[in-house]
Amino acid sequence: MIVEFQGAPESTHAIQFATPSLGDQSYLIVSGNDGALIDPQLDIDRFEKWLAETGTVLRWVLETHVHNDYVSGGKVLAERHGAAYVLPIGSDVTFDHSPIRDGDSLPVGLCAIRAMHTPGHTPHHMSYVLESPGTAGAGAGALAVFSGGSMLVGAVGRSDLLGPELTEQLARAQYRSVNRMVNELPDPTIVGPTHGAGSFCSTSPAADTTTSTIALEKTRNPALTAIDEDSFVSEQLSGYALFPSYYAHMGPLNREGNASAEPISLPELTPHQITDAATTAIVIDLRRGGIFAAGHIPGSVNVPMSVDAGAYIGWALPWKTELVLLSDRPADIEDIRVQLHRIGVRSIVGVVDDGLKKWLAEGRPVTSYRTATFREMAEESPSTIVDARDPLESRISALPHTVNIHFSRIAEELAHVGPGTVWVHCQSGYRAAIAASLLARADREVVLVDDDFANRAD
Known part of the structure; x- marks a missing residue:
């Protein structure tokens, strides 16, 4: 989706890349021939395809925070394209990068990107304000703010992902960060959050739209409609749902920066090979719940195919569990591979893309409920x-x-x-x-x- 900015210089816009399996969005800011990419996931082909087709030169890859819901593709993209890899100062990563501080400004084409420290989702969280020429730091020239896990569309990013000892402190910081944004940025400023509807990083169901404006958020964002900070914090602390267990592994993977962007091979297994694999692996059956119940391989686990089935697989099973993926639709196998790739799951030992046809043809047992x-x-x-x-x-x-x-x-x-x-x-x-x-x-x-x-x- 192309995001246009009111009053922006010619050839300045953003491309929004939706990631429904995570409920997230990434943004490629384009101004002239220059590009700056914010919060990319590990399936980097889609970003590289756009860069190649448009001739955009990637100057910056920026992270709003060290992500806890997916493995970033930022480091790989920056290395491949000779771009600077920008992370908030204090991110505690183990590799070379370009740290950015509150108020720092980066040129991109005819515009500038200014860092705004907005702690709350994480302690070091940065939002990035896209500003018109000659107005850097002035606020009035803001075209958009890419707010990561801070100000969301009708919601805020949750503050409990780093443990209970930081939760209240971060919730208070989130309140102040969102209020800072509306105090410093003009009403027409586009708000482009990373986390959106369907993201487990949101404290409440975000709106179905993926962008907003400062003016709209003044009317509906809980950090702006709450009576005061204490009431906001109380409401937040009482409303946190569970979040996926695999989140515990995303931060460490992102701080190490060693994740591979290369897809893994998916060997197709025979019924005999499925039986052998099942001694250590779990068969994930992607068929609908009712179909699975009517007949399935004994011991298999049903995670019906959906836009976010990969997240549910990562949540339902222990980390690094070996998997055999089974579906009666070949396209589902590739979709799930990509979904799992985004959360660092590379333990797929094989696939079956014709449902139970071969299994039943050999007279092998099924069970039902x-x-x-x-x-x-x-x-x-x-x-x-x-x-x-x-x-x-x-x-x-x-x-x-x-x-x-x-x-x-x-x-x-x-x-x-x-x-x-x-x-x-x-x-x-x-x-x-x-x-x-x-x-x-x-x-x-x-x-x-x-x-x-x-x-x-x-």
Whole structure:
């Protein structure tokens, strides 16, 4: 998507690269023939394709912060294109880079990019203000602010990713950072955050739009509509949902800077090879929950194909688990490879792209379990029901006689699951499908409630 700026010099705009699997956006600022890329992911081909097709010369690669939700492609891109790799001062990385401080300005074509220290999502977080010629540092010449995980569209970046000891301090810093932006930047300034709708780095569901303006955020951003700092912080601290377990590995990978941008090979496995691989690997079945329930390879885990299935795979299984990817649609395999590549998962040992065709043709065993609706669950009144949603969701709308075990904690909380057949539900059936397959893998009898929570009988 091309982002135009009111009053910008000719040939100055930004290209927004959406990454739906993460709920993120990257931005290539173009002014004349010069380019500056902000917060790129590890699947760098899409950025390089645009640079090659337009003849844009990459001068700067900038990170708003050391990312906790994906592996950056910034270092690789900077090295390949001879660009400076710019990180906020204090980022504590182990490789050579160009540190940037609050107020520093970088030329890009006919404009300048000014760093604005906006701690809150992380301590060293920087936002980058694109300014018109001759107005650097003046504020009034701001065309856009690329706000990373600070000011989002109708939300702010969460402040709890670095541990409880920093959470309140960072939440207070976030309040001050967002207020600093609106105090220093004019109302028409475009706001281009990295984290957006679908990102687990947001404190609340961000709006479906991916950009905003300072004027709009004054009317809806929680850091700007709260009565005061204390009320904002209180609201934030009470509203943090769980975040993916693989986040713990993203920061260290980004500080090391050794991630490879090269795609891994995906050997296609025979049924015999699947059986051999399954001694150490887990088969990830990407088919829909109901189809999986009707028949699947014993011990496999169901993560239905979706725009963010890769994140759920990284969340549901221990880090570095060896994986066999199975789908009945070849395109899904490549999509998931890219999604997993973005979060540093390279432990795919093989793939199956024709579903169970070859497996069944050889007469190999499959297993199954029942699916049901909320109405059927109400009619049968089972004694053991697992709510696989986030604790915040369950707290608001829990059904009677259920135990809340988030889908990602099934293995570690198996002892808390009651006896007999386990009925599993969530909000839409997606997380329940993952949880049901994990319970079945642990030899529990399960029923998947493959239904929308709106259909429940209160």
